Amino acid sequence: MQSLLAIARLTWKSAFRYRLFWVLAAVLLGAVVLLPMVVKDDGTVSGFVQILLTYTLSVTLFLLGLSTLWLACGTLARDIEECQIQMLVVKPVARWQIWLGKWLGIVTLNALLLAIAGGAVFGLLEYRTSKLPPGPQKVMREEVLVARASYKPHPPELEGEIEARFAKVPNREALPPDQQEELRKKIADRVRLDAQIVPPMGRRGWVFELGLDSRFRKEEPLFIRVKFYTASTNGNSGGLYEGSWFFSSPGSDTVTESPPIRLASDSYQEFQIKRNPADDQGRLVIFFQSREDLTLLFPLEDGIEVLRRDGSFGWSFARGLGVLLAWLALLAALGLSTASVTSFPVAAFSSISLLVVVLSSSTLSESVSNQTVMMGRPDEFTTIRPVLNALFIPLFKAILAVVGVVNVASPVDLLSTGRSVTWELLAVAWIQIVLVAGGVLAAVGIVLFTRRELATAQGGS
Numbered sequence: 001m002q003s004l005l006a007i008a009r010l011t012w013k014s015a016f017r018y019r020l021f022w023v024l025a026a027v028l029l030g031a032v033v034l035l036p037m038v039v040k041d042d043g044t045v046s047g048f049v050q051i052l053l054t055y056t057l058s059v060t061l062f063l064l065g066l067s068t069l070w071l072a073c074g075t076l077a078r079d080i081e082e083c084q085i086q087m088l089v090v091k092p093v094a095r096w097q098i099w100l101g102k103w104l105g106i107v108t109l110n111a112l113l114l115a116i117a118g119g120a121v122f123g124l125l126e127y128r129t130s131k132l133p134p135g136p137q138k139v140m141r142e143e144v145l146v147a148r149a150s151y152k153p154h155p156p157e158l159e160g161e162i163e164a165r166f167a168k169v170p171n172r173e174a175l176p177p178d179q180q181e182e183l184r185k186k187i188a189d190r191v192r193l194d195a196q197i198v199p200p201m202g203r204r205g206w207v208f209e210l211g212l213d214s215r216f217r218k219e220e221p222l223f224i225r226v227k228f229y230t231a232s233t234n235g236n237s238g239g240l241y242e243g244s245w246f247f248s249s250p251g252s253d254t255v256t257e258s259p260p261i262r263l264a265s266d267s268y269q270e271f272q273i274k275r276n277p278a279d280d281q282g283r284l285v286i287f288f289q290s291r292e293d294l295t296l297l298f299p300l301e302d303g304i305e306v307l308r309r310d311g312s313f314g315w316s317f318a319r320g321l322g323v324l325l326a327w328l329a330l331l332a333a334l335g336l337s338t339a340s341v342t343s344f345p346v347a348a349f350s351s352i353s354l355l356v357v358v359l360s361s362s363t364l365s366e367s368v369s370n371q372t373v374m375m376g377r378p379d380e381f382t383t384i385r386p387v388l389n390a391l392f393i394p395l396f397k398a399i400l401a402v403v404g405v406v407n408v409a410s411p412v413d414l415l416s417t418g419r420s421v422t423w424e425l426l427a428v429a430w431i432q433i434v435l436v437a438g439g440v441l442a443a444v445g446i447v448l449f450t451r452r453e454l455a456t457a458q459g460g461s
Helices: 002-017 020-038 045-081 095-130 134-143 159-167 177-194 212-216 313-339 344-359 361-370 384-405 411-416 423-451 454-460
Strands: 148-151 203-209 222-226 240-248 261-264 269-273 283-290 304-309
Touching: 002 020, 002 045, 002 095, 020 045, 020 095, 045 095, 045 134, 045 313, 045 344, 045 411, 095 134, 095 313, 095 423, 159 177, 261 269, 283 304, 313 344, 313 411, 313 423, 344 361, 344 384, 361 384, 384 423
Parallel strands: none
Antiparallel strands: 148 304, 203 283, 222 269, 222 304, 240 261, 240 283
């Protein structure tokens, strides 16, 4: 343990000697102060704070991510190229201790920088909020600067309906297998669409599970967060759409009705229920009655959710920084692993290239979903398209499988929308990102570094 801490201290001294720490601290603080001056919001106080949280934390992660890769690649690769590593390997220190010591030094350095930037962001938010009038300040404390648990409705059972509709298709067995699959896909798309729409003057319901502790939280308010779309405005003035909301529990005759509410489409909207209407098992049923002569669409993924207070914003913010630190720890392991076997320029290029591939996972996912890497008409690229699909689709699937291991909820999105970053999410992030993914990278990097002939690298430089 003393050897690890000694190597970590050397990494810190190197960062301070080259003024890296002070430059990064100044840039991060400058970004926190300057971004609110140049970023435009929707004109509301809550919108400004949400933009402030999103941009400052995103910029902080971007700057620290790049500096982490640069430092991780440079601290090991340059020590090897400049023959400084000889001063360590001749001592009674194993190479795995050198590798882990440098990783520990980079992670703790990032923790300090992240704490400085996070403290500045939190202080700025508290200062701005304290200057608001009582009314807007209350809204801020209830909707943005708060940690709220999020509950999604039970997903609808669609498979049975899909199979029932498919079974009613006449002469379906006479169709070729590929046409049957295409027909089933069209039916599934239609069933999925029907599960999302509210017809003109129609009604739709959702069932939620809020947990057994709901019996002790009857007097706490709930927040309903919705997002819906419309096909046309139908002459609607102002883009607001009216509907009534009803709240009950399964098997109960007691129904709480809210006054008709007019909400905007194509964006997230929130309204409050003064009292929790869920039963003792935490079950809640919500119905929406449209008062418009047009179809509304509530997406299955994020059309509606229930939010409930779940602690203080300060602790949630700190846990969010902990999740960001887990990502930085993984980047440090990536940089050190590539530097264990290559020179500094190659290690930096390889690390950034891998990072770009991971950030492009949405594009890869779209290609896998469409089963093609080349978009266009079916009669185009008939020669080269099958070859490219055969080569790249399996590769994309493998990349997405690896990315899925480290894919956890974004703390930036959660914090900016007033959701809670839970201890469970923090634990999952460190287990999946640091222990699993980072552990694999560390094992590979340590093996490569242990087997590397340092004298050969020095002779080549």
